[in-house]
Amino acid sequence: MSKQTIELKNLCFSYPDKTEALRGISFRIGYGESVAIVGGNGAGKSTLLQHLNGYLMPSNGSVLVGDQPITRETIAAVRRSVGVVFQDPDDQLFMPTVFDDVAFGPLNARLPPEEVERRVTAALERVGMLHLRERPPYKLSAGEKRAVAIAAVLATEPDILVMDEPSSNLDPRGRRRLMNLLSGFEQTRIIATHDLEMVVEICQRVIVMDHGTVVAEGRPADVFMDEAKMLRHGLECPHILRHRHPH
Amino acid sequence: MDELGRLDTPLHRLDARTKIITTVAFIVAVMSFPRYEVSALMPLFVFPFVLMASGNIPAGSILRKVAFAAPFALFVGLFNPWFDQHAALTIGSHTISGGWLSFASIMVRFALTVSAALILVACTGIHHLCAGLEQLGVPRLFAVQLLFLYRYLFVIGEEGLRMIRSVQMRSTGSGPLRLRTYGSLTGHLLLRSMDRAQRIYCSMASRGFDGQVRVLRRTALGWRDVIFAGGWIAFFIIVRNWNLADGLGRWLTGCGL
Numbered sequence: 001m002s003k004q005t006i007e008l009k010n011l012c013f014s015y016p017d018k019t020e021a022l023r024g025i026s027f028r029i030g031y032g033e034s035v036a037i038v039g040g041n042g043a044g045k046s047t048l049l050q051h052l053n054g055y056l057m058p059s060n061g062s063v064l065v066g067d068q069p070i071t072r073e074t075i076a077a078v079r080r081s082v083g084v085v086f087q088d089p090d091d092q093l094f095m096p097t098v099f100d101d102v103a104f105g106p107l108n109a110r111l112p113p114e115e116v117e118r119r120v121t122a123a124l125e126r127v128g129m130l131h132l133r134e135r136p137p138y139k140l141s142a143g144e145k146r147a148v149a150i151a152a153v154l155a156t157e158p159d160i161l162v163m164d165e166p167s168s169n170l171d172p173r174g175r176r177r178l179m180n181l182l183s184g185f186e187q188t189r190i191i192a193t194h195d196l197e198m199v200v201e202i203c204q205r206v207i208v209m210d211h212g213t214v215v216a217e218g219r220p221a222d223v224f225m226d227e228a229k230m231l232r233h234g235l236e237c238p239h240i241l242r243h244r245h246p247h
Numbered sequence: 248m249d250e251l252g253r254l255d256t257p258l259h260r261l262d263a264r265t266k267i268i269t270t271v272a273f274i275v276a277v278m279s280f281p282r283y284e285v286s287a288l289m290p291l292f293v294f295p296f297v298l299m300a301s302g303n304i305p306a307g308s309i310l311r312k313v314a315f316a317a318p319f320a321l322f323v324g325l326f327n328p329w330f331d332q333h334a335a336l337t338i339g340s341h342t343i344s345g346g347w348l349s350f351a352s353i354m355v356r357f358a359l360t361v362s363a364a365l366i367l368v369a370c371t372g373i374h375h376l377c378a379g380l381e382q383l384g385v386p387r388l389f390a391v392q393l394l395f396l397y398r399y400l401f402v403i404g405e406e407g408l409r410m411i412r413s414v415q416m417r418s419t420g421s422g423p424l425r426l427r428t429y430g431s432l433t434g435h436l437l438l439r440s441m442d443r444a445q446r447i448y449c450s451m452a453s454r455g456f457d458g459q460v461r462v463l464r465r466t467a468l469g470w471r472d473v474i475f476a477g478g479w480i481a482f483f484i485i486v487r488n489w490n491l492a493d494g495l496g497r498w499l500t501g502c503g504l
Binding site for chain 2: 050053055076079080082083084086088090091092094095096097100104105107108109134138152153156
């Protein structure tokens with residue numbers, strides 16, 4: 001079975017201070033799907049994402065990548081197939097040059113130098129940042145940092161891409177470039193975001209979370225049009241849909 | 248410093264290990280002189296100056312940084328002139344006490360060693376430096392720590408600046424920050440950096456980090472490295488064993504022995 005699917009079965013998680021962050025989440029994301037996870041602040045999105053590559057382990061329930069549950073034994077394999085792009089690129093870009101940063105994952109996988117070189121070049125080319133390869137990451141603009149952070153994950157050739165707020169802090173042009181980039185990917189994509197307009201444009205499915213549970217799921221246009229429900233969960237109907245369906 | 252580290256000069260192209268070993272040899276040579284020695288140290292200034300010239304490193308930027316660190320050395324040697332007042336040198340009718348000589352010697356040594364260390368970073372770049380240290384057998388933990396310290400110094404510094412700015416915005420321009428505010432500020436900065444450390448580790452772990460930072464090595468030792476290190480170390484030995492400044496003075500003034 002392909003590793004490009006991910007399935008959550010009754011996922012529950014409490015932090016050590018007994019805060020219940022996730023209360024029984026179940027869904028399945030199939031091969032090549034592009035799925036958004038939306039919800040107000042504190043809905044549990046980030047906690048959920050941290051379960052997808054085994055950084056947090058469920059208090060109850062399970063996460064399956066392909067058909068393998070994430071356990072201490074499978075964690076290395078899971079991390080090879082699930083790539084996570086973090087919200088703050090500064091947390092992810094810690095090497096002295098863009099090249100070293102993008103090479104970090106492939107080198108950890110102990111690939112031969114030529115293969116590392118090939119993957120770094122390919123990943124940077126994919127995000128249009130090859131010209132920055134010798135630059136120190138902290139000197140880049142926010143948009144460039146984000147693109148390099150994505151390249152750094154692409155270089156590990158993951159089957160599933162998980163992103164936390166990829167469009168935050170970007171100017172309109174940077175955001176547009178990011179959206180074009182994301183819609184061009186063939187990997188399974190899971191995107192946690194508040195950018196509902198982006199969701200409408202690049203995601204086939206949306207999962208709405210509130211208080212650690214899934215409160216709605218479906219095509220973005222259908223889910224977001226239920227304005228009363230959206231408002232109840234701290235969200236709203238994005239303008240792009242109002243424009244399409246004036247009422 | 249980073250910009251300088253990426254220049255492409257013959258000096259930059261040398262292997263990091265060569266430059267580390269030469270600089271360490273230089274520092275050892277400087278430190279091995281007797282404590283009242285000043286004149287014999289002078290020829291050693293050739294090393295930083297030649298390196299700056301050949302590495303296209305602006306002397307101004309190095310001097311500014313040396314000056315920035317100077318108060319530390321100043322305090323180390325500050326009390327020597329008081330405690331050590333025996334006459335050590337007579338020039339004409341002036342006598343100079345041992346304390347002043349050792350004070351001058353401390354300052355000269357400080358200028359030599361700190362500038363050499365700064366030049367080492369400027370002509371190598373911090374990442375090659377860390378890789379070189381690791382290749383030379385420095386425990387990986389230290390090399391990685393150094394790398395991270397350097398990388399996140401800016402991020403944490405910026406965070407601290409933002410916090411101070413926000414305090415200033417709300418303190419209506421009255422008086423300096425109170426100690427209490429400073430305490431809370433630094434405490435928060437610590438907590439934030441710990442949170443950040445957690446997030447960085449998380450991002451490293453998700454890219455397969457297993458405790459070893461790997462960098463593609465793009466350097467190799469060559470004959471240039473041997474000549475560079477050998478030449479300089481030979482020079483240090485000569486300077487250490489013969490007082491060249493003194494010799495030059497005698498030769499110029501014809502004083503003989």
